[in-house]
Amino acid sequence: xxxxxxxxxxxxxxxxxxxxxxxxxxxxxxxxxxxxxxxxxxxxxxxxxxxxxxxxxxxxxxxxxxxxxxxxxxxxxxxxxxxxxxxxxxxxxxxxxxxxxxxxxxxxxxxxxxxxxxxxxxxxxxxxxxxxxxxxxxxxxxxxxxxxxxxxxxxxxxxxxxxxxxxxxxxxxxxxxxxxxxxx
Amino acid sequence: xxxxxxxxxxxxxxxxxxxxxxxxxxxxxxxxxxxxxxxxxxxxxxxxxxxxxxxxxxxxxxxxxxxxxxxxxxxxxxxxxxxxxxxxxxxxxxxxxxxxxxxxxxxxxxxxxxxxxxxxxxxxxxxxxxxxxxxxxxxxxxxxxxxxxxxxxxxxxxxxxxxxxxxxxxxxxxxxxxxxxxxxx
Numbered sequence: 001x002x003x004x005x006x007x008x009x010x011x012x013x014x015x016x017x018x019x020x021x022x023x024x025x026x027x028x029x030x031x032x033x034x035x036x037x038x039x040x041x042x043x044x045x046x047x048x049x050x051x052x053x054x055x056x057x058x059x060x061x062x063x064x065x066x067x068x069x070x071x072x073x074x075x076x077x078x079x080x081x082x083x084x085x086x087x088x089x090x091x092x093x094x095x096x097x098x099x100x101x102x103x104x105x106x107x108x109x110x111x112x113x114x115x116x117x118x119x120x121x122x123x124x125x126x127x128x129x130x131x132x133x134x135x136x137x138x139x140x141x142x143x144x145x146x147x148x149x150x151x152x153x154x155x156x157x158x159x160x161x162x163x164x165x166x167x168x169x170x171x172x173x174x175x176x177x178x179x180x181x182x183x184x
Numbered sequence: 185x186x187x188x189x190x191x192x193x194x195x196x197x198x199x200x201x202x203x204x205x206x207x208x209x210x211x212x213x214x215x216x217x218x219x220x221x222x223x224x225x226x227x228x229x230x231x232x233x234x235x236x237x238x239x240x241x242x243x244x245x246x247x248x249x250x251x252x253x254x255x256x257x258x259x260x261x262x263x264x265x266x267x268x269x270x271x272x273x274x275x276x277x278x279x280x281x282x283x284x285x286x287x288x289x290x291x292x293x294x295x296x297x298x299x300x301x302x303x304x305x306x307x308x309x310x311x312x313x314x315x316x317x318x319x320x321x322x323x324x325x326x327x328x329x330x331x332x333x334x335x336x337x338x339x340x341x342x343x344x345x346x347x348x349x350x351x352x353x354x355x356x357x358x359x360x361x362x363x364x365x366x367x368x369x
Contacts, residue, residue, distance in 0.1 A: 027244050035240045049241055056244055119231050137197060138232050144199065163193050166228065174224040177231040 012069040015060070023063075027056050030073065033140065034080050040135045041084050043124050044091075051087050055080040077140070078150045081132060088128065115176060122172040130165035137162045187211075187218050196225040 008029070014022035034055055039048035059079050066075050123131055136147045137158075144162070148155040194200050195208055212219050 031240050031244045032237065036237055039238055040235065045238075045241060052240070053244060115231055115234055116236070119235055123232075138229065139235075162197070166193055166197075166225070169232065170224050170228040173228045173231045177227040 008072045009069045012063065012066065012072050016063050023060055026072070030076055031056070034076060037077065037135060037140060038080055038084055040120075040123060040139060041128075041132055042088060043120060047087060047091065051080065051083045054083045054087075058083065074142070074146055074150050077136065077142075078152070081150055084132075085128070115173075118173060118176045122169050125172065126165045126168060130161045130168070133158050133161035134165040134169070187215060190218060192218065192222050192225060196222060196229060 008026065011022045011026045015026065031052060035048055035052045038051045038055075039045060042048050042051065055076065059076055062079075066072065068075075123134070126134065132151065133147060136142050136150060137144075142150065144155045144158050147158045147162075151158065190208055190211060191200065192208075195205065200208065212222065
């Protein structure tokens with residue numbers, strides 16, 4: 001992680017001087033994580049792709065405004081978060097997948113693929129704030145204060161969102177996983 | 185310490201300090217309810233981690249995007265031979281400045297005479313014929329004189345050839361008479 005931060009810092013400095021290759025290296029290094037974060041947040045692959053493109057475009061255009069070049073990752077997530085929120089506000093809500101997946105998971109045993117569907121459905125049941133905080137915590141591995149910096153709100157609020165979201169996910173998913181494991 | 189005071193979500197999310205964590209682990213050995221609570225949280229986390237990491241459907245490429253290409257002045261500043269270009273540009277500017285400041289005086293050529301004026305200066309057609317006749321007469325006179333000289337020269341050459349031939353003929357006669365007198369053929 002330390003080596004990565006050092007390399008990111010060097011790449012950011014080179015990209016600021018107009019070296020497109022350096023920025024492309026940063027893109028290839030972060031695109032999978034950003035895309036997956038956005039996919040889990042938006043629950044739509046096309047939206048995730050579009051927002052990923054917008055995120056890296058905006059990041060390049062604002063690279064000079066990055067105060068701490070060693071904190072490129074959290075800064076990139078912050079841009080992705082803002083872009084995703086703007087994108088979701090323009091998009092109409094989609095609940096079909098949620099109803100179908102969750103409805104099928106209640107009370108029954110599920111295969112691993114179904115567990116995946118159940119997780120996606122359960123995540124979609126959370127509010128946007130809860131879902132994003134949980135994703136950044138569970139999947140991206142940020143600390144509460146780092147998430148607070150990304151989402152621009154107090155760490156206590158982030159902790160509350162994560163705990164509330166995790167409690168809801170536990171109520172939905174724990175019985176499902178027990179059933180799937182029992183069948184396997 | 186009651187069960188309600190333990191932060192099992194923080195424990196599962198690895199947000200608990202090491203000292204407090206050890207105390208919670210000791211409590212788990214004696215409390216079934218808390219152990220079940222933590223087990224449910226871990227199952228939830230395990231299920232969440234089953235979501236696959238998806239590959240990006242399309243490569244996010246920026247090299248071909250003109251937005252990300254450096255501007256012309258950035259490319260110029262980052263280019264190797266920029267000093268040479270700068271020197272050449274300064275030299276060109278100096279030459280141009282010198283040319284503009286010390287512009288040479290333009291010498292105006294005399295205006296060409298109007299066509300009508302030239303026509304007036306030309307001799308009339310009758311005078312031209314007389315001149316032509318004079319030139320022809322002069323050329324003819326010189327030609328006839330040369331012809332007469334050549335004729336005189338030719339006659340002189342013929343006379344010399346005839347005298348040489350007569351001399352050779354006389355010598356042959358003398359030789360013949362001498363041969364007869366000496367009794368030969």
